[in-house]
Amino acid sequence: MTAIRVLLADDEHLIRGALAALLALEDDLAVVAEAASGPEALSMARAHRPDVAVLDLQMPGGDGVSVAEALRRELPGCATMIVTGHGRAGHLKRALAAGVRGFLPKTVSAQRLAEVIRTVHGGHRYIDPELAADAISAGDSPLTAREAELLEMAEDGAPINEIAARAGLAAGTVRNYLSSAAAKLGAENRHTAARMARERGWL
Incomplete structure (x- = not known):
């Protein structure tokens, strides 16, 4: 069985390192690259061609959604997921418009994250129910x-x-x-x- 190749992008080194270590315990997942910024995430994705990119929403040099948009154009075979400490309604809508397949809070367990990586790699979508409910209740932006x-x-x-x-x-x-x-x-x-x-x- 070929392991699912994962890119982790998060500017918080402690969180990223802990996630990488925990995901390494899963037999079917392999963290092939790590990044601390938007531009680094893109260059790592180009170099390693991961199956799934797990992107922090807020990173220096470009947020997770803009990285996801670029990856959809450059590496259409790479599924993208956003993890966030603060999932606002507008962020979720932007992410979905950018083709992001997973959207979940940083409070999820590593086991749940691994399950969602498998889900999006299989061509499905996973949106955290609470973040989805918040997005629906907030409605669309009235601003031009x-x-x-x-x-x-x-x-x-x-x-x-x-x-x-x-x-x-x-x-x-x-x-x-x-x-x-x-x-x-x-x-x-x-x-x-x-x-x-x-x-x-x-x-």
Whole structure:
């Protein structure tokens, strides 16, 4: 029996090392590569051509969903899974749109993770029921792509003029977009709106 070749990508070395050690105990799984960032995950996948890539949602240099999108184009034979410490509704929808086959919290046991790796390798899908329920209850983002983009720029407290310069827009236009976004979210200002949108996975 040929073992399922697994890539583990997580920027937390302790978690990644522990997972690799636990998965190594499974006879039918082989961790062939590890990565600590989005770009490293892609280069390791190209070099080792794993059957399944287990990707942390948030990594330096590119999140798990963007890595999954790239892998779907470059290595269509590699199934992708996302593990996350904070599964927001918007993240799950983005992941499914990117062709991700597994989506589960970091709180799962190594045994459960191994089962899900086998499931996605077999061509099936596994979404954690609680994360799926949260996604359904949160609904779709009311923000336009431009509103979300400008809210993300406003997240770190940047002034309107700076956001306008970065976006190539007039300050008044930026103010209008941000006011519209805040109104849609029922937020008193752009900073609160950005935080709320981030919490719901819409940024």
